[in-house]
Amino acid sequence: MELKPLKGTRDFLPEEMIIRQKVLNRIKNTFELFGFQPLETPALESWEVLSAKGAGGEDILKETYNFEDLGKRRVGLRYDLTVPLARVVASNPSLPLPFKRYQIQNVWRYGDVSKGRLREFLQADIDIVGSESMLADAEVIACAVSCLDSLSFKDFLVRINNRKILSALIKFAGIEEEKSLDVFRSIDKLEKIGKEKVKKELEEKGISKDSIKKIFDFIKIDDVPEKVLERIKELNFDEGEKGIEELKEIVFYLDRMKVRAKIKIDLSLARGLDYYTGPIFEISAEKEIGSIAGGGRYDKLIEVFAKRKIPATGISLGVERIIEVMKKRKMLEEKKSNTEIFVATVNKEVLKKSLGIIQKLRENGIKTDFDLRERNLTRQLEYANSLGIPYVLIIGERELEKNKFKLRDMLKKIEREVELSEIIKIFKN
Amino acid sequence: MELKPLKGTRDFLPEEMIIRQKVLNRIKNTFELFGFQPLETPALESWEVLSAKGAGGEDILKETYNFEDLGKRRVGLRYDLTVPLARVVASNPSLPLPFKRYQIQNVWRYGDVSKGRLREFLQADIDIVGSESMLADAEVIACAVSCLDSLSFKDFLVRINNRKILSALIKFAGIEEEKSLDVFRSIDKLEKIGKEKVKKELEEKGISKDSIKKIFDFIKIDDVPEKVLERIKELNFDEGEKGIEELKEIVFYLDRMKVRAKIKIDLSLARGLDYYTGPIFEISAEKEIGSIAGGGRYDKLIEVFAKRKIPATGISLGVERIIEVMKKRKMLEEKKSNTEIFVATVNKEVLKKSLGIIQKLRENGIKTDFDLRERNLTRQLEYANSLGIPYVLIIGERELEKNKFKLRDMLKKIEREVELSEIIKIFKN
Numbered sequence: 138m139e140l141k142p143l144k145g146t147r148d149f150l151p152e153e154m155i156i157r158q159k160v161l162n163r164i165k166n167t168f169e170l171f172g173f174q175p176l177e178t179p180a181l182e183s184w185e186v187l188s189a190k191g192a193g194g195e196d197i198l199k200e201t202y203n204f205e206d207l208g209k210r211r212v213g214l215r216y217d218l219t220v221p222l223a224r225v226v227a228s229n230p231s232l233p234l235p236f237k238r239y240q241i242q243n244v245w246r247y248g249d250v251s252k253g254r255l256r257e258f259l260q261a262d263i264d265i266v267g268s269e270s271m272l273a274d275a276e277v278i279a280c281a282v283s284c285l286d287s288l289s290f291k292d293f294l295v296r297i298n299n300r301k302i303l304s305a306l307i308k309f310a311g312i313e314e315e316k317s318l319d320v321f322r323s324i325d326k327l328e329k330i331g332k333e334k335v336k337k338e339l340e341e342k343g344i345s346k347d348s349i350k351k352i353f354d355f356i357k358i359d360d361v362p363e364k365v366l367e368r369i370k371e372l373n374f375d376e377g378e379k380g381i382e383e384l385k386e387i388v389f390y391l392d393r394m395k396v397r398a399k400i401k402i403d404l405s406l407a408r409g410l411d412y413y414t415g416p417i418f419e420i421s422a423e424k425e426i427g428s429i430a431g432g433g434r435y436d437k438l439i440e441v442f443a444k445r446k447i448p449a450t451g452i453s454l455g456v457e458r459i460i461e462v463m464k465k466r467k468m469l470e471e472k473k474s475n476t477e478i479f480v481a482t483v484n485k486e487v488l489k490k491s492l493g494i495i496q497k498l499r500e501n502g503i504k505t506d507f508d509l510r511e512r513n514l515t516r517q518l519e520y521a522n523s524l525g526i527p528y529v530l531i532i533g534e535r536e537l538e539k540n541k542f543k544l545r546d547m548l549k550k551i552e553r554e555v556e557l558s559e560i561i562k563i564f565k566n
Numbered sequence: 567m568e569l570k571p572l573k574g575t576r577d578f579l580p581e582e583m584i585i586r587q588k589v590l591n592r593i594k595n596t597f598e599l600f601g602f603q604p605l606e607t608p609a610l611e612s613w614e615v616l617s618a619k620g621a622g623g624e625d626i627l628k629e630t631y632n633f634e635d636l637g638k639r640r641v642g643l644r645y646d647l648t649v650p651l652a653r654v655v656a657s658n659p660s661l662p663l664p665f666k667r668y669q670i671q672n673v674w675r676y677g678d679v680s681k682g683r684l685r686e687f688l689q690a691d692i693d694i695v696g697s698e699s700m701l702a703d704a705e706v707i708a709c710a711v712s713c714l715d716s717l718s719f720k721d722f723l724v725r726i727n728n729r730k731i732l733s734a735l736i737k738f739a740g741i742e743e744e745k746s747l748d749v750f751r752s753i754d755k756l757e758k759i760g761k762e763k764v765k766k767e768l769e770e771k772g773i774s775k776d777s778i779k780k781i782f783d784f785i786k787i788d789d790v791p792e793k794v795l796e797r798i799k800e801l802n803f804d805e806g807e808k809g810i811e812e813l814k815e816i817v818f819y820l821d822r823m824k825v826r827a828k829i830k831i832d833l834s835l836a837r838g839l840d841y842y843t844g845p846i847f848e849i850s851a852e853k854e855i856g857s858i859a860g861g862g863r864y865d866k867l868i869e870v871f872a873k874r875k876i877p878a879t880g881i882s883l884g885v886e887r888i889i890e891v892m893k894k895r896k897m898l899e900e901k902k903s904n905t906e907i908f909v910a911t912v913n914k915e916v917l918k919k920s921l922g923i924i925q926k927l928r929e930n931g932i933k934t935d936f937d938l939r940e941r942n943l944t945r946q947l948e949y950a951n952s953l954g955i956p957y958v959l960i961i962g963e964r965e966l967e968k969n970k971f972k973l974r975d976m977l978k979k980i981e982r983e984v985e986l987s988e989i990i991k992i993f994k995n
Contacts, residue, residue: 138614140657140871143641146608148654151667154604170928172905172935175583179575179686180609180643180672181631185567202610204633207676212572214609225577228569233952235938238580243609247636257608268938272917276938283928393921442569476601488701492822499599499712506601509664509697509705523662 145256168239171280176238178221184211194411214245227442234267264451275390296403301380310351324407356405412438479521480507483533574685597668600709605667607650613640623840643674656871663696693880704819725832730809739780753836785834841867908950909936912962
């Protein structure tokens with residue numbers, strides 16, 4: 138029988154979990170500092186919701202796990218946290234707006250594992266529902282940057298663009314509007330598959346060489362934010378103007394919010410999902426690694442479900458990528474156990490008499506473990522050591538009588554005699 | 567389009583999530599006090615693993631979500647956290663034993679929603695793998711009791727029994743051994759469907775009236791733990807003796823560990839899953855509510871995967887049931903938001919100038935929100951009030967100039983003038 142987890146999914150042993158919990162606690166805390174509140178939704182959604190027009194779009198549906206449940210209803214595992222949010226907002230019309238929520242849950246996509254893609258992975262999303270203001274877009278970017286700050290990330294880059302500008306570009310390049318989403322999806326692959334392959338893909342989609350050239354001449358414009366916006370404005374870019382204004386505002390707010398990350402307007406940024414309608418953003422840690430966060434404004438998605446216009450914007454932190462980078466950069470301490478004291482006893486009789494002491498330590502908030510395999514003292518110390526537990530309390534008959542115990546510092550390899558009350562004091566500090 | 571979540575699954579809005587997070591944090595912390603370390607496994611497992619002989623058994627497989635994935639492999643959503651643990655232990659032979667792990671994750675079962683059953687629900691499990699000692703069984707019971715203590719539960723009952731005793735009973739009642747699991751599954755339903763229906767079920771399974779009488783005469787024995795064990799011993803109960811000894815030991819250890827919950831030996835306790843081999847336990851909060859935690863020893867499950875004998879025992883907290891009881895008993899404070907301060911500004915210009923102040927508050931660890939909809943002051947206060955945010959900081963042009971702001975206590979409805987540094991001091995305490 139195959140004992141490894143299914144391809145693209147992973148078991149997280151304690152060592153890995155301790156890292157994940159630490160990273161997630163920091164992220165969660167930062168989300169709450171910015172006024173976001175927790176939300177969770179079910180893993181399974183009806184296929185109707187997942188495949189709604191205006192939701193994730195066909196590319197993502199191709200890799201969405203879906204099946205008939207035992208009641209013969211077609212259901213699927215969610216591929217993102219945004220579509221479920223839209224459904225929640227639509228089904229709770231009395232929610233006070235803006236609704237600022239965070240959601241840290243797994244999503245599932247049947248991706249190509251040979252390309253290192255995961256099939257179950259964690260996302261940490263923040264979204265602001267019910268605000269048209271670019272302040273909301275700036276707020277989600279600022280919060281994502283602050284998350285990375287809290288994890289001690291250095292030198293990351295925030296790239297922003299606007300779907301309104303890209304739509305205007307489509308027109309400017311002489312391409313039919315119906316092909317926009319298709320073109321965006323191709324441009325989105327630029328970093329992953331390179332310029333030549335994207336060009337080829339566009340040709341296959343029936344885009345003329347001339348149009349492709351116009352697109353590539355445009356998206357390569359590279360300068361400081363103000364200059365980029367000025368230069369594209371000169372192109373007499375009627376319908377993109379709103380998009381340009383929006384980006385200006387975002388840049389202004391981010392400055393006021395004292396976001397110290399480097400901001401870049403990247404006209405080649407497209408994002409793969411269909412539902413974006415305005416500003417789009419991605420944060421990358423290093424050029425070669427790809428994005429560690431991404432999002433954008435989707436003013437029309439919630440309407441699909443709610444039948445009334447509710448603007449929204451948000452960003453998703455790629456937790457897996459973030460942890461990967463942090464590991465590579467040795468930013469995380471590795472630990473096999475959170476236990477603080479291991480109580481080692483000389484024999485079973487002493488252990489029986491020590492159960493009250495163990496209970497006392499735990500009652501005082503000290504993470505305590507003890508032997509459950511009737512091992513000798515040496516073996517117990519080895520076990521504590523294999524888990525990296527920092528202290529061992531050694532108890533024999535004499536120690537029980539005197540009510541004084543040996544506390545061994547496993548790292549420094551020194552022992553000292555202490556009373557129970559002293560131990561409690563030491564660990565409480 | 568149906569906007570509610572699929573039947574038997576739920577959306578958790580912030581108000582609900584804040585409660586859940588609080589409960590889970592307490593449980594997690596208690597698990598760690600007892601030396602358990604975190605583990606997580608994928609939602610999807612291969613059908614081969616889920617349906618392995620000796621795993622959950624046929625009753626549970628009938629309600630397990632399963633399908634062919636996009637690669638044509640039969641997979642299913644996990645129905646418990648124990649079978650995945652067994653797989654993890656088998657696939658990681660170098661894990662130091664005993665392996666004490668906790669796992670707090672959802673499980674899925676396509677149950678009958680008309681009977682109030684959920685199809686996605688959270689379990690919080692602790693297990694000790696690699697110890698034969700009854701101390702391990704006592705440890706998981708003590709930890710579960712301590713979790714309930716930490717949540718301020720009163721008057722709960724720990725019921726214990728032993729599959730070894732039940733197996734001996736089957737023999738004693740003249741029933742073929744092959745029918746044991748079938749009989750256990752029926753007895754397990756006693757609380758849910760009542761005595762008469764269980765009797766009928768047993769008859770339908772081909773058990774004679776005489777055997778059924780013997781079973782019911784036996785399982786109704788009720789007394790203090792010591793007396794129950796004495797009385798059943800008198801029945802000349804050869805093969806159950808080991809089971810009786812085990813229960814004696816557990817009762818002894820729980821006393822030494824100063825577990826103050828009421829312990830009862832309940833010979834009618836059977837547990838529905840196939841994999842139990844020794845002591846089994848359930849904790850209930852009130853008689854009428856059913857169990858809020860349950861588990862037992864399963865010394866043969868891991869062998870199914872690992873091909874070597876690895877004893878194990880564990881208990882699972884029914885988080886959903888626990889929260890339900892806590893709500894009913896009004897043990898939980900309801901809150902719509904974790905935000906501490908809402909910054910209300912008199913107009914957009916002032917807001918722009920206040921972004922640095924907001925940033926400062928957040929940098930100092932104060933959970934801060936502000937207006938994103940360009941509302942007037944009254945509306946901003948209403949919004950803060952609708953979310954139950956306890957303080958509002960009111961900022962106008964004059965306040966910005968003087969660097970003194972109005973801090974409004976929303977509950978007491980009083981305001982006072984404060985400087986930014988004072989606010990930070992107040993909230994840090």
